[in-house]
Amino acid sequence: MATKEKATLAQVAGENSHSNYTKHGIDYLLAQLHKVRQTGHGRWIGCCPSHNDKSPSLTIRDDDGVILLKCFAGCSAYEIVSAVGMEMSNLFPEQREYSKQNISKNPFPAADVLRCIQMEALIVAVTACNIVKDTSLSDKEKNRLLIAAARIGGAYV
Ligand SMILES: [Zn+2]
Incomplete structure:
Protein backbone atom coordinates (compact mmCIF):
# COMPACT_ATOMS: atom_id res chain seq x y z
CA MET A 1 0.00 0.00 0.00
CA PHE A 108 8.01 9.24 9.06
CA PRO A 109 9.72 9.00 12.42
CA ALA A 110 9.03 5.93 14.50
CA ALA A 111 7.44 8.02 17.25
CA ASP A 112 4.70 9.23 14.90
CA VAL A 113 4.06 5.74 13.62
CA LEU A 114 3.78 4.29 17.10
CA ARG A 115 1.47 7.09 18.19
CA CYS A 116 -0.91 6.13 15.43
CA ILE A 117 -0.50 2.44 16.11
CA GLN A 118 -1.81 3.02 19.62
CA MET A 119 -5.25 3.56 18.12
CA GLU A 120 -5.00 0.29 16.24
CA ALA A 121 -4.03 -1.47 19.44
CA LEU A 122 -7.10 -0.04 21.13
CA ILE A 123 -9.35 -1.29 18.33
CA VAL A 124 -7.88 -4.76 18.64
CA ALA A 125 -8.30 -4.78 22.38
CA VAL A 126 -11.90 -3.55 22.27
CA THR A 127 -12.86 -5.95 19.52
CA ALA A 128 -11.16 -8.85 21.24
CA CYS A 129 -13.17 -8.13 24.38
CA ASN A 130 -16.35 -8.13 22.31
CA ILE A 131 -15.45 -11.50 20.83
CA VAL A 132 -15.16 -12.96 24.30
CA LYS A 133 -18.51 -11.53 25.37
CA ASP A 134 -20.38 -11.85 22.11
CA THR A 135 -19.41 -14.05 19.19
CA SER A 136 -21.83 -12.40 16.76
CA LEU A 137 -19.28 -10.11 15.13
CA SER A 138 -20.20 -8.80 11.71
CA ASP A 139 -17.92 -9.58 8.80
CA LYS A 140 -16.98 -5.90 8.74
CA GLU A 141 -15.91 -6.03 12.37
CA LYS A 142 -13.94 -9.20 11.82
CA ASN A 143 -12.20 -7.67 8.83
CA ARG A 144 -11.40 -4.53 10.80
CA LEU A 145 -9.90 -6.63 13.55
CA LEU A 146 -7.72 -8.50 11.08
CA ILE A 147 -6.57 -5.24 9.47
CA ALA A 148 -5.72 -3.76 12.85
CA ALA A 149 -3.84 -6.86 13.88
CA ALA A 150 -1.90 -6.85 10.61
CA ARG A 151 -0.95 -3.21 11.03
CA ILE A 152 0.29 -3.73 14.54
CA GLY A 153 2.32 -6.69 13.36
CA GLY A 154 3.66 -4.69 10.44
CA ALA A 155 4.82 -1.87 12.68
CA TYR A 156 7.55 -4.03 14.12
CA VAL A 157 8.92 -5.34 10.84
ZN1 LIG B 1 -7.73 8.65 6.63
Whole structure:
Protein backbone atom coordinates (compact mmCIF):
# COMPACT_ATOMS: atom_id res chain seq x y z
CA MET A 1 0.00 0.00 0.00
CA ALA A 2 2.62 2.52 1.07
CA THR A 3 4.78 1.74 -1.92
CA LYS A 4 1.87 2.29 -4.28
CA GLU A 5 1.07 5.66 -2.72
CA LYS A 6 4.66 6.78 -3.01
CA ALA A 7 4.68 5.81 -6.67
CA THR A 8 1.58 7.95 -7.17
CA LEU A 9 3.25 10.88 -5.47
CA ALA A 10 6.29 10.47 -7.68
CA GLN A 11 4.11 10.48 -10.79
CA VAL A 12 2.35 13.63 -9.71
CA ALA A 13 5.68 15.27 -8.92
CA GLY A 14 6.83 14.55 -12.43
CA GLU A 15 3.64 15.93 -13.93
CA ASN A 16 3.50 19.00 -11.73
CA SER A 17 2.04 21.79 -13.78
CA HIS A 18 0.62 25.26 -13.42
CA SER A 19 -2.52 24.85 -11.41
CA ASN A 20 -4.23 26.28 -8.41
CA TYR A 21 -1.45 27.77 -6.31
CA THR A 22 -3.81 29.76 -4.13
CA LYS A 23 -4.42 26.56 -2.21
CA HIS A 24 -0.84 25.54 -2.25
CA GLY A 25 1.12 25.00 0.87
CA ILE A 26 1.39 23.46 4.25
CA ASP A 27 -0.26 26.42 6.01
CA TYR A 28 -3.46 26.02 4.04
CA LEU A 29 -3.54 22.28 4.58
CA LEU A 30 -2.93 22.49 8.33
CA ALA A 31 -5.68 25.10 8.64
CA GLN A 32 -8.17 22.58 7.22
CA LEU A 33 -7.33 19.80 9.67
CA HIS A 34 -8.59 19.14 13.18
CA LYS A 35 -6.50 18.43 16.26
CA VAL A 36 -3.29 19.39 14.51
CA ARG A 37 -0.21 19.15 16.67
CA GLN A 38 3.39 19.78 15.71
CA THR A 39 5.57 16.80 16.53
CA GLY A 40 8.87 18.16 15.32
CA HIS A 41 10.49 20.42 12.78
CA GLY A 42 8.32 20.29 9.68
CA ARG A 43 6.19 17.49 11.11
CA TRP A 44 2.62 17.44 12.31
CA ILE A 45 -0.06 14.98 13.26
CA GLY A 46 -3.79 15.58 12.93
CA CYS A 47 -7.15 14.06 12.17
CA CYS A 48 -7.49 12.69 8.67
CA PRO A 49 -10.18 14.59 6.73
CA SER A 50 -10.84 11.62 4.49
CA HIS A 51 -12.29 9.23 7.05
CA ASN A 52 -14.15 9.54 10.33
CA ASP A 53 -11.03 10.15 12.35
CA LYS A 54 -11.54 10.78 16.05
CA SER A 55 -7.96 10.19 17.12
CA PRO A 56 -5.33 11.83 14.90
CA SER A 57 -4.01 9.25 12.46
CA LEU A 58 -2.68 11.52 9.74
CA THR A 59 0.95 12.49 9.71
CA ILE A 60 2.02 15.49 7.69
CA ARG A 61 5.57 16.31 6.79
CA ASP A 62 7.00 19.30 5.02
CA ASP A 63 10.03 17.86 3.30
CA ASP A 64 11.82 20.88 1.86
CA GLY A 65 8.59 22.24 0.38
CA VAL A 66 7.05 18.91 -0.57
CA ILE A 67 4.10 17.98 1.59
CA LEU A 68 4.07 14.31 2.49
CA LEU A 69 0.90 12.73 3.85
CA LYS A 70 0.35 9.40 5.50
CA CYS A 71 -2.96 8.25 6.91
CA PHE A 72 -2.51 5.20 9.09
CA ALA A 73 -6.09 4.13 8.39
CA GLY A 74 -5.09 3.68 4.77
CA CYS A 75 -6.49 6.76 3.00
CA SER A 76 -4.51 7.74 -0.06
CA ALA A 77 -2.88 11.14 -0.43
CA TYR A 78 -5.37 11.83 -3.22
CA GLU A 79 -8.33 11.13 -0.95
CA ILE A 80 -6.88 13.35 1.76
CA VAL A 81 -6.16 16.38 -0.42
CA SER A 82 -9.55 16.00 -2.14
CA ALA A 83 -11.28 16.05 1.23
CA VAL A 84 -9.90 19.52 1.97
CA GLY A 85 -10.44 20.89 -1.52
CA MET A 86 -6.82 20.71 -2.59
CA GLU A 87 -5.17 19.07 -5.55
CA MET A 88 -2.23 16.72 -5.61
CA SER A 89 -0.18 19.40 -7.32
CA ASN A 90 -0.71 21.61 -4.24
CA LEU A 91 1.57 19.23 -2.36
CA PHE A 92 4.54 20.26 -4.44
CA PRO A 93 6.32 23.58 -4.75
CA GLU A 94 6.29 25.36 -8.04
CA GLN A 95 8.50 24.28 -10.91
CA ARG A 96 10.70 21.79 -9.24
CA GLU A 97 11.74 18.34 -10.17
CA TYR A 98 11.78 15.54 -7.66
CA SER A 99 13.27 12.20 -8.33
CA LYS A 100 11.55 9.13 -7.00
CA GLN A 101 14.58 8.63 -4.82
CA ASN A 102 13.88 11.87 -2.96
CA ILE A 103 10.47 10.80 -1.75
CA SER A 104 10.79 7.03 -1.70
CA LYS A 105 12.57 6.84 1.62
CA ASN A 106 10.29 6.53 4.61
CA PRO A 107 10.09 10.07 6.01
CA PHE A 108 8.01 9.24 9.06
CA PRO A 109 9.72 9.00 12.42
CA ALA A 110 9.03 5.93 14.50
CA ALA A 111 7.44 8.02 17.25
CA ASP A 112 4.70 9.23 14.90
CA VAL A 113 4.06 5.74 13.62
CA LEU A 114 3.78 4.29 17.10
CA ARG A 115 1.47 7.09 18.19
CA CYS A 116 -0.91 6.13 15.43
CA ILE A 117 -0.50 2.44 16.11
CA GLN A 118 -1.81 3.02 19.62
CA MET A 119 -5.25 3.56 18.12
CA GLU A 120 -5.00 0.29 16.24
CA ALA A 121 -4.03 -1.47 19.44
CA LEU A 122 -7.10 -0.04 21.13
CA ILE A 123 -9.35 -1.29 18.33
CA VAL A 124 -7.88 -4.76 18.64
CA ALA A 125 -8.30 -4.78 22.38
CA VAL A 126 -11.90 -3.55 22.27
CA THR A 127 -12.86 -5.95 19.52
CA ALA A 128 -11.16 -8.85 21.24
CA CYS A 129 -13.17 -8.13 24.38
CA ASN A 130 -16.35 -8.13 22.31
CA ILE A 131 -15.45 -11.50 20.83
CA VAL A 132 -15.16 -12.96 24.30
CA LYS A 133 -18.51 -11.53 25.37
CA ASP A 134 -20.38 -11.85 22.11
CA THR A 135 -19.41 -14.05 19.19
CA SER A 136 -21.83 -12.40 16.76
CA LEU A 137 -19.28 -10.11 15.13
CA SER A 138 -20.20 -8.80 11.71
CA ASP A 139 -17.92 -9.58 8.80
CA LYS A 140 -16.98 -5.90 8.74
CA GLU A 141 -15.91 -6.03 12.37
CA LYS A 142 -13.94 -9.20 11.82
CA ASN A 143 -12.20 -7.67 8.83
CA ARG A 144 -11.40 -4.53 10.80
CA LEU A 145 -9.90 -6.63 13.55
CA LEU A 146 -7.72 -8.50 11.08
CA ILE A 147 -6.57 -5.24 9.47
CA ALA A 148 -5.72 -3.76 12.85
CA ALA A 149 -3.84 -6.86 13.88
CA ALA A 150 -1.90 -6.85 10.61
CA ARG A 151 -0.95 -3.21 11.03
CA ILE A 152 0.29 -3.73 14.54
CA GLY A 153 2.32 -6.69 13.36
CA GLY A 154 3.66 -4.69 10.44
CA ALA A 155 4.82 -1.87 12.68
CA TYR A 156 7.55 -4.03 14.12
CA VAL A 157 8.92 -5.34 10.84
ZN1 LIG B 1 -7.73 8.65 6.63
